[in-house]
Amino acid sequence: MINRTVVAILSLALVPASALTQDSASAAAERPVTSGVYSAAQAERGLGVYRTSCESCHAKSEYTGDKFRVAWVSRTVYDIFDVIRSQMPEDNPGSLERQEYIDVVAYIFSLNAYPTGTGDLPTEDDGLKKLRIDNPPGGTGSSSSHAGRRRPHPRVAFRK
Numbered sequence: 675m676i677n678r679t680v681v682a683i684l685s686l687a688l689v690p691a692s693a694l695t696q697d698s699a700s701a702a703a704e705r706p707v708t709s710g711v712y713s714a715a716q717a718e719r720g721l722g723v724y725r726t727s728c729e730s731c732h733a734k735s736e737y738t739g740d741k742f743r744v745a746w747v748s749r750t751v752y753d754i755f756d757v758i759r760s761q762m763p764e765d766n767p768g769s770l771e772r773q774e775y776i777d778v779v780a781y782i783f784s785l786n787a788y789p790t791g792t793g794d795l796p797t798e799d800d801g802l803k804k805l806r807i808d809n810p811p812g813g814t815g816s817s818s819s820h821a822g823r824r825r826p827h828p829r830v831a832f833r834k
């Protein structure tokens with residue numbers, strides 16, 4: 675009986691997770707950041723934004739590794755853009771051009787070794803919301819975001 679319950683809870687916990695990635699923006703319309711969603715030129719522009727507007731408070735290392743993964747993996751590109759745009763630079767939030775905020779996101783992706791593609795990130799909210807931040811390449815030793823993350827941390831499924 676207990677086993678049945680556990681299995682039932684497990685299925686409840688796991689199904690929505692996969693349903694979410696498939697349904698929320700229709701599977702075909704959603705792209706992972708590892709598929710190459712920004713260009714090298716855009717990351718270069720973002721580096722300029724970082725130097726001018728972020729570096730005085732943030733070392734590059736703050737944007738990578740566990741800090742990056744815990745905060746952003748499984749969220750959308752819109753989410754990271756929106757947090758930065760509305761809260762940064764901390765001493766003058768929202769003071770940069772929209773394009774500068776998008777470019778600095780591309781720079782943060784480059785720091786995390788996401789591959790570049792041929793085009794820039796979309797400029798509209800809708801386009802940014804369709805891009806899903808999956809695990810950075812080489813991050814935890816697995817390039818497959820879902821299978822790789824679920825197994826080492828099974829207890830996450832029981833927290834909700």
Ligand code: HEC
Binds near residue numbers: 728
């Ligand atoms: C004047 C100092 C300052 C500048 C300039 C600044 N930041 Fe920040 N930033 C902070 C502080 C302080 C925090 C921590 C805020 C907190 O955790 O509540 C922070 C937090 C962040 C976070 C984490 C937010 C979160 O909720 O996880 C990101 C990402 C970030 N900054 C990006 C940037 C970017 C990109 C720029 C340049 C466009 C920038 N910051 C410029 C001070 C600054």
